[in-house]
Amino acid sequence: YSRHTLQSYLADLAELSQFLKKQVGVQNFEPAKIDTLLLRHYASSLFGRYQAASIVRKISSIRVFFRFLVKQGILEKSPAESLSLPKVPKKLPHFLIQDEAKALVEVAPEGRDRAILEILYGAGLRVSELSGLNIENLNLEEEWLKVRGKGNKERIVPIGKKAGQALKFYLLGRKSGPVFLSQGGGRLTVRSIQRIVKSWSLKAGLKKRTTPHSLRHSFATHLLEEGADLRGIQDLLGHSSLSTTQRYTQVSLQHLMEVYDKSHPRA
Template sequence: MLEQARQQVADFLQQIKFARRVSEHTVNNYQRDLKRLSSFCDKHMISDWVALSSADILKHIAERHRAGLCSKSLQRELSAIRSFYLFLMKTGQADNNPAQHVKAPKQARKLPKTLDVDQVSALLDAGTNSVLELRDVAMFELFYSSGLRLNELSSLNLADIDVYDKQLTVVKGKGGKTRLLPVGSKAIQALQKWLKARPAVNENERALFTSTQGKRLGNRSIQLRLKQWCIKKGIPESVHPHMLRHSFATHLLETSQDLRAVQELLGHENISTTQIYTHLDFQHLAEVYDRSHPRAKKSSK
């Protein structure tokens, strides 16, 4: 590219560093991203920035994608290019932003790992040897029984649990919404054992799950206790709270095929989130299709 084009990049990087006070890390990323775009221009004999079209930007992003760059990195590169062209437009050096409407390929959403029913049983039926393990099993049972998020479980108070009606109230879950959830018999039994043994060190503490000092157990502590439990009980799988929530949703959906009910239990605002979060194998979907679609049913002769 022409020397003027290189100077424009240098001016832009100076502007975002000192006028906008962006981090050194961001400046370095933008510099790399624009250097790659400059190499693309040299390769295709484009001498200055105003000669670059939206089609060129799209071609550049497509080449980067074929080279193995993930969607998130491509989005960052596009952000750098857009910011650069906004600078050129504000300084009267360009009339349009060719990257404005170019989009990166969508990131494939990875499903979290799940445990099968036997693995869950091995995790929860491993036996307890102390008051803290009674508490821990009650927590893990509740994760799997009601599909709670980590923050929802750590925020539970004694008043939120009704062991007689086998239900709990999530007060201000994600999005500030409250929901009433059923609690399974195994979880109720585990909760009753914990509540009987729960240390009354701090009578003013309302938290359902407390530490040995009588204080509310935090998210990080719950994660560590689950990790330690798996190590102690010889469970090879690396289990985390979200995996228990996902296993809850998957097992329930596989048995009931009731997507709306699972959506409500998980506290998802949109059913599309539940469709991504849970999964049915293709064989089951094919069976539902063959059984339900009026033009898919085999005719009897």
């Protein structure tokens, strides 16, 4: 698991512990004394306080924890397996149209932030992948980079001339270490990258809420609009399932319908 995932698991378990202490009177978090009824009581308390996606994650964290205890021989059976998960409404990915993406990338001057925007839009990386990039992962002559994505899987992603040029300008001959550095010289965090994207989107005059992930969605949607093969997009994004990538066909169709409705005299 990534550090971010582990931190989320720990936070979810801490919340469960606090609930058991305050609401049920369980002072010590002893897994052997926690049964399905207690967990259902906790799960029901989440409704009304959190959105469905957050509830799913919290219950999933508990399931993972108890499965681990069973695997380690600490428990014979997990009390969390029968917990039901709420249905999460499927949201279509949020993306920028091509002119908006161009405006966002080009509003930043040459340097670190320009390189970040070029890579997010030009390579479709997840923000955690961007943060984790090392200079050793780059091949700027052949214009590709190597990333380690979900499930610790490596993939090669082309970056194109503009992103390559932005990286060369920013790196200024650095040969090793993290690609993107903070002002203090450490690796740039996911949160910092999110703030950078938000800041430049405001400066570009974008009215849409823009995140690193919406640039990833824009990357995929624009490839599809220009005729790219769905399997190829799947490989570029690092999706393990084609069904995940197929969401972009819905986005592209929705966008085409909006263009038609606005532009065609018979719409």
